Amino acid sequence: MADNTTTTKPEESLETSRPKRSELREFVEMIITTLIMALFGITFVVRSVNVPTGSMNNAIYSGDFLLVNKFIFGYEGGLPLDGFTPHRPIRRGDIVVFKFPQSEDQNYVKRVIGLPGETIEIRGQRVYIDGKELPETRIIAENDLTDGGRLNVLEEYPAEGAQWNVYYRPGSDFEYDDREDEPLAEVPLPSGRYRDYKNEPHYGIGRPFKIPEGCYFAMGDNRDNSLDSRYWGPVPRDHVIGRPLFVYASFDPSPHASLGERLGSFFSKGRWKRLGALVK
Template sequence: METKNSSQTSAASEKPKRSELREFIEMIITTLIMALFGITFVIRSVNVPTGSMNNTIYSGDFLLVNKFIFGYEGGVPLDGFTPHRPIRRGDIIVFKFPQSEDQNYVKRVIGLPGETIEIRGQRVYINGQELPETRVIAESDLEDSGRLSILEEHPTAGAQWKVYYRPGSDFEYETQDAEPLPELPLPSGRYRDYKNEPHYGIGRPFKIPEGCYFAMGDNRDNSLDSRYWGPVPRDYVIGRPLFVYASFDPNPQASLGERLGSFFSKGRWKRLGSLVK
């Protein structure tokens, strides 16, 4: 017995050990595969170049996006396989811009499929009932061009998010019944060109088509959104932003080198890890 155990121990000790280099290469390959899977199916990175969502999201924020929460990118839910839920009012979504699918937009869902929406000045009505929103009067921040400086705030009972307006913008739109409404999405999913003035839901009711969502920016006086080009088809929704993983004060006039340098000199380090809600 001793001779047998001794021979087994000797044989085991003679087995070749995996080199540290091989283990390192295997670890790198596994990490790359997992990262590729995550980028393809689970997460996406989005940079916000404009101020349409200030101050919820700053211009210059880099966001990590959850692509699984609403099902996969094609819009068909994966019941029983992935943790997902329907799109709700108030959700901030990342979607392909209906008029140019190579551009990603970030807005908040205000109206759901089948609902009737109407915007009267600073107030939004869903099926004839005013939507509770906390209205904030703000202006551009002199120290950071990517955010707004708050002047006054008007809390509203039941409001779950804030919307921002410039001083003096609390006018009421006149009813536009005499003006023809732009066409809804064509069968191909594309939209006709929009003009410089808002049309959808402005001063008169607009029924949101089934399978579409009415999305608006929180910075209401500086947002090109569904008021201009119509509702967002469900198939165009990519996902929901989770948090800010990088942020700096952008300067569109600066060169690439200057913008890279500003990442360190103008980095908003306190924004890192901020949840988007």
């Protein structure tokens, strides 16, 4: 009897039926994907900021490099998905990175002290919000001789309920003169720019100042060495970039050093214990 069984040609494997991608093509695709993800992250999620001044000592040292969360405060006006994402409003005490109202190509780092619609008044080393004193732990401090980016504590005046420290130089005045007879500096324009900018603190000093809606009153923790809302007024909401997360690098270069000396000082003057320090 004849064998009627037929044999079929085995199917080619998937590997042989599809052309192999070259290693070069795979490498290029990986690089492009990485760049797209990095660009997305830098644009919408995180940002790197260097702090060149000591206005936020000792919460942040001058010479710190910060990773900033641009996502936490959401976007001005809100988005349909805001209710399902980890956004939250800006709160008093938040340290924020924002575009300087006088020059938007500069980024500033300060602490939010006054919220929209509140009335702030600063009497010496004490801050009043809507007539009630804001609890802050006041510290008398001086520059560290071994590290110009931080302060050494000399005296401390704790306050019940205080959630952050503020620093003053020895001999700093506790009270400013009454300024009721001085004309009030111009308030911010709708565009967020300001008409008047003085070299001495003016907003809220010695008399109440009402913070406009959609704006925040921001001050540095190092109160005697901070150019902040006392000088140029409140920060518009749409100028806020985000909140610093942690320190990813830090060093104390000499301000008069050359570029090569600054790069070399990264290793000789690196603050390795600052790496990973949370900003709060």
